[in-house]
Amino acid sequence: MAQNKVLLKDIANSLGVSTTLVSIVLNGKAKQYRIGEEIAQKVIDAAMTMNYSPNLIARNLRGGKTQLIGLIVTDISNPFYSAIARIVENRANELGYTVVFSSSDEELKNTKKLIEILLSKGVDGLIIVPCDGSEEIIRELHENNTPTVLIDRNFPNSDISFSCLNNYRATELATQHLIEEGFENIALIGYKTRMNHILDRIKGYEDSMKKAGFEKYIHVKKVNILNPQAEVHSALDTLIKKKNADAVIFLTNMLTVAGLYSLNEMNIKIPNDIAVVGFNRNDLFNLFYSPITFIKQPLEIIATQAVNTLIEKIKNSELEIKSMVFSEPQLIIGASSKKV
Amino acid sequence: MAQNKVLLKDIANSLGVSTTLVSIVLNGKAKQYRIGEEIAQKVIDAAMTMNYSPNLIARNLRGGKTQLIGLIVTDISNPFYSAIARIVENRANELGYTVVFSSSDEELKNTKKLIEILLSKGVDGLIIVPCDGSEEIIRELHENNTPTVLIDRNFPNSDISFSCLNNYRATELATQHLIEEGFENIALIGYKTRMNHILDRIKGYEDSMKKAGFEKYIHVKKVNILNPQAEVHSALDTLIKKKNADAVIFLTNMLTVAGLYSLNEMNIKIPNDIAVVGFNRNDLFNLFYSPITFIKQPLEIIATQAVNTLIEKIKNSELEIKSMVFSEPQLIIGASSKKV
DNA sequence: TAAATATGCTAAAACGTTTTAGTTAGATTT
């Protein structure tokens, strides 16, 4: 890049002072270092007119910060995560940071590699959607004092900050709604995982079913998180034909979409043959022949909170900031969960 | 970050050689610098056992490269652009690069600011979805020898490399298909913009209409690119009620989704009342009551190509690489464009 | 046999910052 970058040295030479002085002034430490007011002002003016912008690589090498934060999601092309990415981007920009992103595909080894790469690029901190099995490597990060915040998913009994949904409440809302509508044999489709967000969602459902005296109708199907389509199909087949389910709750947006595909293919009508509650808004839901009832996450709040916490951690690395936020879900009611 | 990193110096000390030698060997330049084979092997072994990984920041400071590329799209939360982002990410990672992203919201001033920020972060090059009016600032970039590749959209009569769809061919395919199906009064909804991709799409449609002798049915409606919903609604209203359109082609995914919302709201049936051809796959299209015919872009090819070109430019900055690729669209035929 | 060349390695500079440890000149205190 023939950018002809203006360096501290150039400003210093043009004013006949040292680069030290220029650096100090431009870092706003003039008072602290007792730099004269006139010369400080001259430096500021010169930097402005010469259009100086610091070389962040050099600054970072010296031990400073890059104003870069890393975002690891499972898949940036998943609309749910790209929506989060956008909010993270906006908030980070507001605070003077830039976002580097990458996708783990729910694989531990990818997560590991991405963390390494992002750290080697010098990111000041990380926002991570952790995948199954990643607790240990993320704890290591945290113990190494790398500012880290989890988003969307959390680890229970851990000191790592997170910003996610009140997952238990989400399925509690959905299940109670279906029960109120008169459904009884309510099934659930989630992922095969040890991750807490899914376990909490399952628990919210199970507890609500028990509370209503529907223990015998508790059916939890768990599918592989990678490429769920086929397993969702057979799960629905079993639930409908063998278990006589009259409603089904899908635990993520991907599962909901996969489920709708399968139900369409099987020619099962919603809500006549089976009622449906989905997760996270999707353009599809409103335009489906039967608008889908879904659990809405306050994404704006969740993502903004994650960035705020991360940057607070970055700026106060000596403090032990621990921020654990569960945000409240909302149930958006469509036609897919109405008794006919 | 108390990472306790292993440095070149540590390896050098442990073997009693210079850091120079270690650096040379680990960069695979042992032959070129005539380093003895035994010592070279020892260095490699030591690096392995000591788990050395280079500090990229230092390397970059010295070499002026960050292995970071900037991606500016209009909105990362738009599924079309997040799909591109994912492919860019994958290809960049394969080539040893990491992606920094940001969203311009179709605003020139944002694009300008983002370019500045990304350059100040030291990105080695930029992949940009240019917005209306951005030609000049991007040409400046190019003239400053900043490796730059446009994606999705291009500037005609310009030396700036790009990778995008054969837009003319896309609407030609769509229009010809509708004509073959027996539609005549085929309308088009696009954006109010001077950007070439939209102009080409309009031209592909107009030429096809003329060729079929349907000049009199050419109706092009242009809506505001920011928040198109309301204008799409009134455009459709006019086209159907005043112009008696029997088919409509939407020029982007956002327009298609907005159009389907409006048609649903207006209780217009597809394809009975009006046939529809959309742009870019969307989960919604297959699950709509009438599966939507759409123009499919070879996203994998387009995005991979953009990254390849960019990195070629970065690596051979002395060469004047100019790569202009139009990829071929495909028409995926659903029920929404069938004559009933 | 002297000069040229090849071999195998290293010292030091360079990248652009930030920070540490001074220095100088003048003002104040003892």
Added chain:
DNA sequence: AAATCTAACTAAAACGTTTTAGCATATTTA
């Protein structure tokens, strides 16, 4: 009058690499 302090500044080190220039020693060539 000597010692101390303060204000305003700077030289140099440091961050961890890569690269340039160069130094011995050994080998080949003239």
